[in-house]
Amino acid sequence: MTPTPSKTNKSNGKEARKPAKEIINEFFARLHDIDGMDPDVAATIQRLWDDNKLGRDELLSALKTAREKRGKDESEED
Amino acid sequence: MNQKKIRTLTVSGFRGIRNVITLDFTKRYESVIVFGANAKGKSSLGDAFEWFYTGSVTELTKEGCTRSDYRHRLLDEDEDTVVTLELSDTSLNSDFILSSSRKQAYSNETEQFRRYLDSSKDELLILRHKDLKEFVDETKGNKRKHIAKLIGMEGWEKVRDDMGNAETLLSRSLERQRESRTNRQEEVVQLIGTAEFDEGACWKFAEQQASVLGISYRIRNLNDLKKADEEAKAVTSATEREAELSMLKKAEEVLQQIIDTPQQASSLVAFSQLYNDFCASPSKVLWQQLIELYKHGKSILESGQWSEDVCPLCGMNVGQGELLTHIQDHELEGSEIQQELDQLSAARAKAKKELRAIGDTLSAINELDLDDKGLARLKAASSNVALALADAKGFSEQEVRTHAAIELEDLNIRTKLDRLTKEANTTLKAIQLRLETLTPTDIERARIEAFQNISNLYTHLFALDKLDDEIRPLESQALSLRIFTRSFEQLRRKTMGDVLEIISSDVSRYFLYLHPDEGFDEILLKFLPDVDGIEFHIYYKGEEITPPRRFFSESYLNSLGVCLFLATVRAFNKENGFILLDDIVNSFDAEHRADLARLLVNEFGDFQLIVLTHDDVWFNLFRRLTQTGWQYKRIRGWSYEEGVDIERTPKDELLDCREALQSGSVDYAAHKVRSYMENRLKRLCYQLGVRLRFRPGAHNDERTVGELVPEMRSYLDERDYFSLVDVSVFNELEASNFVANFGSHDRSSETSSLVMGDVEFALNRMQDLEKIFSCPDCKKKVWDIVDHNYNMRCECGNRSL
Numbered sequence: 001m002t003p004t005p006s007k008t009n010k011s012n013g014k015e016a017r018k019p020a021k022e023i024i025n026e027f028f029a030r031l032h033d034i035d036g037m038d039p040d041v042a043a044t045i046q047r048l049w050d051d052n053k054l055g056r057d058e059l060l061s062a063l064k065t066a067r068e069k070r071g072k073d074e075s076e077e078d
Numbered sequence: 079m080n081q082k083k084i085r086t087l088t089v090s091g092f093r094g095i096r097n098v099i100t101l102d103f104t105k106r107y108e109s110v111i112v113f114g115a116n117a118k119g120k121s122s123l124g125d126a127f128e129w130f131y132t133g134s135v136t137e138l139t140k141e142g143c144t145r146s147d148y149r150h151r152l153l154d155e156d157e158d159t160v161v162t163l164e165l166s167d168t169s170l171n172s173d174f175i176l177s178s179s180r181k182q183a184y185s186n187e188t189e190q191f192r193r194y195l196d197s198s199k200d201e202l203l204i205l206r207h208k209d210l211k212e213f214v215d216e217t218k219g220n221k222r223k224h225i226a227k228l229i230g231m232e233g234w235e236k237v238r239d240d241m242g243n244a245e246t247l248l249s250r251s252l253e254r255q256r257e258s259r260t261n262r263q264e265e266v267v268q269l270i271g272t273a274e275f276d277e278g279a280c281w282k283f284a285e286q287q288a289s290v291l292g293i294s295y296r297i298r299n300l301n302d303l304k305k306a307d308e309e310a311k312a313v314t315s316a317t318e319r320e321a322e323l324s325m326l327k328k329a330e331e332v333l334q335q336i337i338d339t340p341q342q343a344s345s346l347v348a349f350s351q352l353y354n355d356f357c358a359s360p361s362k363v364l365w366q367q368l369i370e371l372y373k374h375g376k377s378i379l380e381s382g383q384w385s386e387d388v389c390p391l392c393g394m395n396v397g398q399g400e401l402l403t404h405i406q407d408h409e410l411e412g413s414e415i416q417q418e419l420d421q422l423s424a425a426r427a428k429a430k431k432e433l434r435a436i437g438d439t440l441s442a443i444n445e446l447d448l449d450d451k452g453l454a455r456l457k458a459a460s461s462n463v464a465l466a467l468a469d470a471k472g473f474s475e476q477e478v479r480t481h482a483a484i485e486l487e488d489l490n491i492r493t494k495l496d497r498l499t500k501e502a503n504t505t506l507k508a509i510q511l512r513l514e515t516l517t518p519t520d521i522e523r524a525r526i527e528a529f530q531n532i533s534n535l536y537t538h539l540f541a542l543d544k545l546d547d548e549i550r551p552l553e554s555q556a557l558s559l560r561i562f563t564r565s566f567e568q569l570r571r572k573t574m575g576d577v578l579e580i581i582s583s584d585v586s587r588y589f590l591y592l593h594p595d596e597g598f599d600e601i602l603l604k605f606l607p608d609v610d611g612i613e614f615h616i617y618y619k620g621e622e623i624t625p626p627r628r629f630f631s632e633s634y635l636n637s638l639g640v641c642l643f644l645a646t647v648r649a650f651n652k653e654n655g656f657i658l659l660d661d662i663v664n665s666f667d668a669e670h671r672a673d674l675a676r677l678l679v680n681e682f683g684d685f686q687l688i689v690l691t692h693d694d695v696w697f698n699l700f701r702r703l704t705q706t707g708w709q710y711k712r713i714r715g716w717s718y719e720e721g722v723d724i725e726r727t728p729k730d731e732l733l734d735c736r737e738a739l740q741s742g743s744v745d746y747a748a749h750k751v752r753s754y755m756e757n758r759l760k761r762l763c764y765q766l767g768v769r770l771r772f773r774p775g776a777h778n779d780e781r782t783v784g785e786l787v788p789e790m791r792s793y794l795d796e797r798d799y800f801s802l803v804d805v806s807v808f809n810e811l812e813a814s815n816f817v818a819n820f821g822s823h824d825r826s827s828e829t830s831s832l833v834m835g836d837v838e839f840a841l842n843r844m845q846d847l848e849k850i851f852s853c854p855d856c857k858k859k860v861w862d863i864v865d866h867n868y869n870m871r872c873e874c875g876n877r878s879l
Contacts, residue, residue: 020230020573024237027569034565041558045241056240060247067551 040066081655082194083107083686085164089126091150092159092176094119096721101688106707107166109687112724113697114713119722120690124204124660127688130161130174131198133182134397137208145180145396152719153178170194194653200230201651202643206660210639214626218611222574225603225612228650229577234570241566245559252552259545266538269531284535290528300536300543307536314529319516324526325448326513331530332442333456333506340499341436343491346470349429352422353476354483365412366419366478372405379405422478429474433467436495440464450512452505459498466491571607577649578603578612584645585638588681592637592673601638614638636665640674644682656686663696675699683707728758732845739838747837748820752783755844759786762851765861766879767868768793784817797879803850807843816840853877 018026028049031042044062048054084107090098101110101123114120125135129148138147149159159176172186184191213224226232263275270283284297288306291313297303315321356362375390379402389396443460446453466489473484518526586601599617606613616623616630623629626638640662647657659678663671675696678687691697701710712725726734731754738747760781763770768790770781791808794800811817815836851860853872860877864870871878 020234023569023573024234027566031562034561036557036561038554038558041555041562045562054237054240056243056247059240059244063244063248063555067548067555070551071547 040070080166081651082170082653083166083655084688085166085168086162087123087127087164087688088160088162089123090160091153091157092126092129092148092161093122093150094716094721095122095126096150096152096719099123099722099724101709101711103686103709107686108707108709109685109689109704110709110711111687111689111691111697111700112711112713113691113694114716114722116692118692118713118716120692120713121660122722123688124206124658124690126161127658128204130163131195131203132397132399134399136399137206139397139400139403145176145182148176149178150721197653200228201654202228202647202657203651203654204658204660205640205643205662207662207664210636210643210662210665211632212639213642214614214635214639218606218609218613221612222605222610225574225577225581228646229573231570231573234566234573238563238566238570241559241563245556245563248552248556248559252549252556255545255549255552259542259549262538262542262545266535266542269534269538280535280539284532287528287531287535290524291532300539303532303536303539307532310529310532314525320522320525322448323513323516323518323522324529325446326509326516327526327530329446329448329453329509330506330513332439332446333502333509335442336439336499336502337506341432341439341495343432343436343470343495345425345428345432346474346491347486349422349425350473350484350486352418352425353473353478356418356422356478357483362415362418363478365408365415368408369412369416372408376402376405419478426474430471433471433474436463436467440467448509450505450508452501452508456498456501456505459494459501463491463494463498466494571605574605574612578605580649581642581645584648585641588641588644588677589638591677591681592641592670593634594673601641603642633665633667633670636662637670644677647685655684656688657682658688658690660690661692663691663693671696672699672703675703679703728754728761731757735841739834739841742834744832744834744837747834748816748832751816751837751841751844752820755783755840756781756786758844758848759783759790762848763790765859766790766793766851766870787811787817794879799879802877807846807850811840811843811847814840814843851877 028046031037031046032039034042041063044066045054045059048058048062083103084101085104086100086102088098088100089095101112103110112120112123125138125148128135134145135143135148153159155178157178161174162172163174164171169188170186170191172184172191174182174184176182184195213221216224223232223235226235266280267273267275270279272279281297281299281303284303284306288294288297288310291310293306293309293313295302295306297306314324378390379398389401440460440463443457446457469489470486470491473486476484582601582603585603589601590598597619599620602615602617603612604615605611613624614626616626618629626635630638651657663674666674671693678689679700689700697710697712700708709727711727713722714725715723717723731750735747735750735754738750741747760779762768763786770786770789772778773780787808791805791812795805815832817840819831852858853860853874853876855876856862856872856874858872858874860872860879861870862872869879
């Protein structure tokens with residue numbers, strides 16, 4: 001667990017803030033809501049994040065697999 | 079969350095602390111200020127505290143100290159170094175033990191304690207004098223990293239960097255594919271003779287070419303073109319002569335291409351040279367191998383999956399902080415090697431591309447079908463190149479794992495390519511001779527040309543179709559990654575900005591507390607997106623100044639450092655409601671020391687503070703400022719054999735005396751009680767302002783009970799205090815056997831003339847003596863209010879001197 005600005009600040013009376021971990025998790029959970037995002041890409045990124053495997057090489061590899069799969073599916077449809 | 083407070087902190091056998099020392103806050107979780115002169119073991123307390131929470135002591139590690147150096151040198155093999163922390167949440171109580179075998183472990187092995195410890199590692203719990211300016215002097219980028227770590231956003235930057243890199247690589251790949259598409263389209267444009275690529279023009283051109291061969295249906299898509307290509311092939315192969323002419327034309331085209339752009343394998347040679355240079359250095363190969371291991375280890379450590387303070391590889395006892403530092407050092411040392419590896423990677427990609435191009439040429443040669451001896455020799459040369467190519471491909475995939483070099487010369491690939499070009503030249507001449515002897519008619523030439531045009535057009539459009547299939551998802555993915563990185567960066571900046579707003583607000587407030595009426599308007603910590611960093615901005619008499627060093631002296635920088643630490647603690651410390659401040663007042667100038675004490679007392683009353691100082695003035699200032707909720711301890715002395723000796727509180731000493739009275743040893747009890755009485759009487763004389771005969775240096779402390787009691791009595795008598803209180807307690811004390819026979823002699827005196835009752839009597843009278851200075855009405859001491867003439871009185875005035 002990481003420390004976060006968790007308590008009401010004496011000087012400015014701000015409300016309790018969300019932990020950074022919660023903020024980033026929410027962002028990943030709502031990726032598909034972002035305008036212009038390819039739903040498949042959003043799902044790939046989210047899956048890697050949930051599995052704690054979101055790195056550059058892992059993402060590129062997953063996207064390549066997705067492209068190949070899409071190509072294969074399309075050629076089967078043809 | 080209910081922040082934890084310390085009930086007791088007990089240290090033994092750690093650094094300069096030989097015997098057990100306990101800071102006890104059991105009753106009210108008070109704060110404490112500990113005074114100790116330099117080299118009296120004060121810092122050992124702070125180090126022990128840090129060691130408990132982090133498993134190591136940063137400053138000692140920097141100095142090259144190992145775990146063995148944490149143990150007091152005189153500890154026996156079977157004695158352990160132990161730091162015990164009892165907290166308000168008793169389920170988290172634990173010993174932290176370091177044995178002589180360097181094994182260190184917590185006695186509390188529960189998951190709850192492990193989680194608590196992990197959380198605490200991320201909190202700021204200690205501030206030392208030498209760390210004060212550390213953050214202030216950091217670069218903007220490092221400030222940002224520092225804050226990101228504190229607020230749990232450290233992993234965010236890795237996400238941003240990884241996703242940004244992925245987007246860059248994907249975009250490059252997309253660019254390459256688009257470039258290939260443009261090249262293909264240009265070839266189509268050249269073929270069909272239009273100004274620009276137009277699909278409709280392609281179909282029209284195909285129909286025109288097909289009509290030459292008597293094929294007369296509409297061509298509107300790739301399937302139609304494919305069908306036309308197959309029919310054109312059938313039509314032109316209908317006669318042996320046309321088939322041969324067609325193949326000769328195809329061969330001419332392929333061979334001309336080989337001659338015009340002869341392959342030299344220069345990229346492959348360049349790659350092999352870089353590779354071999356790298357492998358020739360054993361240290362570089364070793365670094366490259368270890369860095370992968372280290373990177374993997376780092377990701378495990380950062381993920382929190384490995385929680386033990388033991389190296390996961392060699393099993394050596396070492397703190398996780400030390401491990402991470404070691405890995406980071408290794409990364410830094412090899413930054414130049416990493417650059418070489420990056421160059422090698424680029425050269426490898428270029429070599430692979432070149433090998434693919436050679437492979438395409440060989441395939442085209444193999445597809446030629448002519449009864450020609452020269453072509454047979456060309457194909458033999460092509461096979462030779464293909465064999466070498468297979469090995470070369472293996473080399474291009476080879477990772478730098480060993481010192482083994484790439485023996486490219488053994489493949490003779492350049493010689494084989496030269497041979498291929500030579501054979502292509504010879505074969506081309508023969509083919510061109512045959513073409514001349516066949517001398518096709520105009521109709522034949524037109525038909526062959528039409529067939530080749532349809533065939534080439536189909537090849538190009540088929541490749542374009544494939545490229546489009548690859549480009550479309552790439553475009554969508556690259557766009558999504560761009561949107562992702564932009565959105566994520568916005569979130570990162572906003573979150574960081576929100577956090578800085580909170581910190582800035584408190585930093586500013588604390589700083590103005592320390593420096594009121596000095597012209598400062600505000601202090602802000604700002605996020606600077608251009609450099610991805612953070613910097614302080616000082617607003618002084620309406621003017622903005624940054625960075626602080628431009629304006630601030632060392633003392634003010636220290637001030638800023640304290641304010642930032644406190645603001646960060648206030649904002650982020652979630653688990654723990656206590657902090658340890660080690661000699662932070664050192665670099666404050668005299669006029670701001672009182673303000674610092676007031677800031678701590680007034681703004682951090684809800685925190686439990688452990689303040690260590692070697693400044694006697696500041697220590698006494700604290701005593702004056704604080705009435706309740708604080709303990710005051712002095713380190714009396716330090717010795718190598720015994721370690722730190724902390725002065726005990728009167729209450730503690732009184733309990734010791736009562737226990738000694740129960741021990742049965744008159745000698746032991748008498749010495750305890752005499753020590754207690756001397757300390758209390760000295761303290762009372764100090765509070766009352768009793769004048770004693772001057773003695774130089776340490777002799778001034780050598781005042782006996784028999785000397786102090788009459789002096790105090792005389793002083794009180796002079797001030798007519800016995801008109802308010804009963805003097806009998808003095809009579810009884812002075813007449814007691816204890817004072818007469820023991821309390822008036824030096825510390826080696828015998829106690830044989832005393833009985834336990836004498837000792838107890840003296841102790842009880844001492845307590846009675848202390849009571850005469852308390853007002854029965856307001857309950858305050860007679861020295862509660864002291865004027866400049868040293869006249870003193872209690873709050874209500876019923877007791878005065």
